[in-house]
Amino acid sequence: MSEAQETGDAVPPARIERTVAAPREVVWRAFTDPNALSAWFWPARLSPRVQADARPGGRYRISGSASRSMTTAVSGEYLRVEEPGLLEFTWRWESGEGTAQVLVRLADADDGTALTVEHAGCEDEEDREAQARGWRDCLDRLPDWLAAAVARAAG
Numbered sequence: 161m162s163e164a165q166e167t168g169d170a171v172p173p174a175r176i177e178r179t180v181a182a183p184r185e186v187v188w189r190a191f192t193d194p195n196a197l198s199a200w201f202w203p204a205r206l207s208p209r210v211q212a213d214a215r216p217g218g219r220y221r222i223s224g225s226a227s228r229s230m231t232t233a234v235s236g237e238y239l240r241v242e243e244p245g246l247l248e249f250t251w252r253w254e255s256g257e258g259t260a261q262v263l264v265r266l267a268d269a270d271d272g273t274a275l276t277v278e279h280a281g282c283e284d285e286e287d288r289e290a291q292a293r294g295w296r297d298c299l300d301r302l303p304d305w306l307a308a309a310v311a312r313a314a315g
């Protein structure tokens with residue numbers, strides 16, 4: 161059950177489900193290793209920079225710049241880190257108000273890893289759709305990074 165369902169929030173979480181062609185351990189690294197996150201999470205044109213300490217109570221920050229005058233960043237705290245299956249963290253845009261909560265679940269699947277992302281704490285339906293769009297955009301870049309990581313591991 162998601163945090164939003166547990167607390168009775170009026171707006172259900174944005175939920176995105178995918179199956180990716182990579183072992184769960186590689187997908188886990190994609191979400192917890194700063195170098196991996198900077199390679200796929202945001203578009204390269206933003207020159208993403210990532211700091212991440214993936215442990216309960218650890219913090220992360222993902223920042224990027226579209227130009228010298230336009231930067232964006234999101235940061236938060238890791239709440240649960242259960243390798244390689246569950247990652248839960250707070251999510252706060254540094255230019256905005258309010259803090260959301262993200263839950264990432266990974267499970268073995270016949271053709272790789274089943275990946276579920278839930279983004280709870282959306283202000284309204286419009287915000288929920290915006291968060292879902294953002295996560296879909298990010299996750300659209302993940303398969304290329306995973307394919308390269310699997311190929312590197314195979315030698």
